[in-house]
Amino acid sequence: MIASMTGYARAQGSDERRRWVWEARSVNGRNLEIRCRVPQGFDRLENPARAAIGTRMKRGNVSLTLTIASEQQSKPLRINRALLAELAGLVEEVRKGTGAAAPTADGLLRVRGVIEEEDGAEENEEAMAALDRALSGTLDEVLKALVAARAAEGRALSAVIDRHIGEIEELCKRAADRASAQIGTVRARFESQLAELLERAPSLSEERFAQEVALLVGKADVREELDRLAAHIAQAHTLLADARPDNPVGRKFDFLCQEFNREANTLCSKSADIELTRIGIDLKGAIERLREQVQNVE
Template sequence: MVPKNGAGGNLIASMTGYARAQGSDDRRHWVWEARSVNGRNLEIRCRVPPGFDRLENPARAAVGGRMKRGNVSLTLTVTSERQTKPLAINRALLAELATLVEEVRKSTGAAPPSADGLLRVRGVIEEEDAGQETEEALATLDKALQASLDEALKGLVVSRAAEGKALAAVIDGHVAEIEALCSRATERALAQIGTVRARFEAQLAELLGRVPALSEERFAQEVALLVGKADVREELDRLNAHIAQARALLADARADNPVGRKFDFLCQEFNREANTLCSKSADIELTRIGIDLKGAVERMREQVQNVE
């Protein structure tokens, strides 16, 4: 059964999720966006505006404290509360331009430039800087930004858990399908032993009639050897053990015990046994069951790729 979500309950986590959080002060508004998709390891990409690079390392540490696997992208967008800043004239540049213009006018006789012409020169008119914020103000700002980041990451964890709940139900369905196919294979394998024995006995009896030197003892050995090669009970036992382990992984998954890597390896083992079952099958119906089993394992593996 899929573990139920709730207090003390265990649940696998998906590596897919999205969340955002926002905040503001008297000077600016900001938004954190957190996205994650599946990945073999934990990879973190952090994009912040110029001047906020100091937040990258704390942001990466915050992600690492909550997640073990996945490609996680963090984006910080900051906008000023003021639509436009006050304008100021760069008087030093303007004076330099006036001197150069006067020199050119005297040497060429050109008409003097108008005031609006000088003001159009890049750099003459600037947006006035309100000044550097104090260390105390920056510390307050960073604390507010990190609080919003924490809110976004909590939302991302919740999003991944919700996706994981649905994912667990899908995986549990695949495990049930594999279990049903293994039950059918077990029933067919028992019938296969008798069928194979009868077929090989008939073939060897015909051969024994053609080759009088073949002893009864050698005849029995050949029958036993061929029947043993077609015996798939060992593979079915291992498949049933893998089914039990898959259910244990679903039940034991939690934040401090991600099971994605273990589940991925288990799918490889499922596929190995299914391949052996098909190769040893001497019965068309058992071969069909084995092919269906491989398909069910592959469908489960595709879902497992997104488990943390």
């Protein structure tokens, strides 16, 4: 089953001091591009996160975000006594020099930096290692969920692609039926012109004119293009059946759509019949609809 490059997943976790959320989003892209955002002080998680994504996905633009919030509602306050003493010295110096009144205690406490929040006890290495393991476990959850979301999208996408391939196949059958009639139409048209010219110019070489008719009829023969289109259709069915997580087929499908379009263009340019031209235009539309869906296949 093919996988889509579109998906979203979210996983969260917590411990006694904090709670965290991993969010992962992916959209289509030519290659695998990863954007990872983690809070300051957790940069050590970025490279392992990128490696974990690389083992699970081959293509797409993937954005991974980690948000961490403290479980504590408020932290205890403390006075920065060193700063307060420095301010008091400066105030006394200014008061003596200018005769200004001394500031009140609450005025000094309003100065930024005098009152600070306590960070609490620093976590030891063992506690940090336990936190990293917990964060990595939640990361594994969110990446599994993202892969599952892409697979679910891929199942829906597979049905759509199969329907478009069936539409192309049906149009090719109609084109083949019409092309058989086109050869007779072209031959009859030029034989009629040949007879008319021979009546007007009896000395004109019938053999020479017959060669020109055969050349024009050959140019109007689209059987080669239809054969290649049939081969492309068979290849599309094979790609759809062979798609696996370890065998992404998006690039191959993209190239195949280019080949589909090339043959459809040639068929339209060689067509000498209005109905066959209409079928060719419909065929190009079906190929474009297939190409739009294929752009999201991993």
